[in-house]
Amino acid sequence: xxxxxxxxxxxxxxxxxxxxxxxxxxxxxxxxxxxxxxxxxxxxxxxxxxxxxxxxxxxxxxxxxxxxxxxxxxxxxxxxxxxxxxxxxxxxxxxxxxxxxxxxxxxxxxxxxxxxxxxxxxxxxxxxxxxxxxxxxxxxxxxxxxxxxxxxxxxxxxxxxxxxxx
Numbered sequence: 309x310x311x312x313x314x315x316x317x318x319x320x321x322x323x324x325x326x327x328x329x330x331x332x333x334x335x336x337x338x339x340x341x342x343x344x345x346x347x348x349x350x351x352x353x354x355x356x357x358x359x360x361x362x363x364x365x366x367x368x369x370x371x372x373x374x375x376x377x378x379x380x381x382x383x384x385x386x387x388x389x390x391x392x393x394x395x396x397x398x399x400x401x402x403x404x405x406x407x408x409x410x411x412x413x414x415x416x417x418x419x420x421x422x423x424x425x426x427x428x429x430x431x432x433x434x435x436x437x438x439x440x441x442x443x444x445x446x447x448x449x450x451x452x453x454x455x456x457x458x459x460x461x462x463x464x465x466x467x468x469x470x471x472x473x474x
Contacts, residue, residue: 352461353422356430359385359466360457361417364434367394367471368415372406379403387460387469410443418452428461433474 366382379398383391405411415438423431434455441448458470 352427352430353425356425356432356459356466357420357422360432360434360459360468361420363468364436364455364457364471365415365417367468368436368438369413370402370406371412372410375403375406385468387462387467390467390469412441414439423456430459430466432457432459 363382363385366385367379369382370378375398379402380395383394383398386394406413415436418435418437420432420434423433425431434457436453436455438451438453439448440451454474456470456472456474457468458472459466460469461467
């Protein structure tokens with residue numbers, strides 16, 4: 309059996325091919341991760357507008373007959389700290405005022421858009437209309453407003469972390 313020696317050129321070409329294969333693998337992995345991350349962010353952008361629209365409308369919609377049930381249910385879509393503040397506001401101001409004045413408020417989201425978003429945090433701008441009726445004004449009054457909504461992802465769920473009038 310005869311063993312032949314590889315020339316230095318063959319060794320250099322083989323080493324260069326190995327380095328190119330390794331670099332190609334690293335570049336492919338990097339761009340694959342970037343693509344996956346962008347897709348995840350884009351999915352978040354779509355989800356957060358829907359979540360914010362539904363959740364904020366529920367937070368601002370109530371009937372004086374059922375306000376004690378409706379608004380605490382809406383609080384389930386809020387982050388723990390914001391939920392505590394919201395429930396306190398409901399119990400101390402909104403529910404008593406709604407019952408006293410026999411208020412019914414129907415909030416609807418007219419439009420919304422993402423201000424910023426990542427895979428775990430987002431800010432959405434919503435345009436809301438609220439129709440309020442009361443015992444003094446049975447025909448109702450329509451009020452438009454804009455709110456900035458901050459959402460945080462907790463596990464696999466988006467939660468409202470803040471709602472700020474704009």
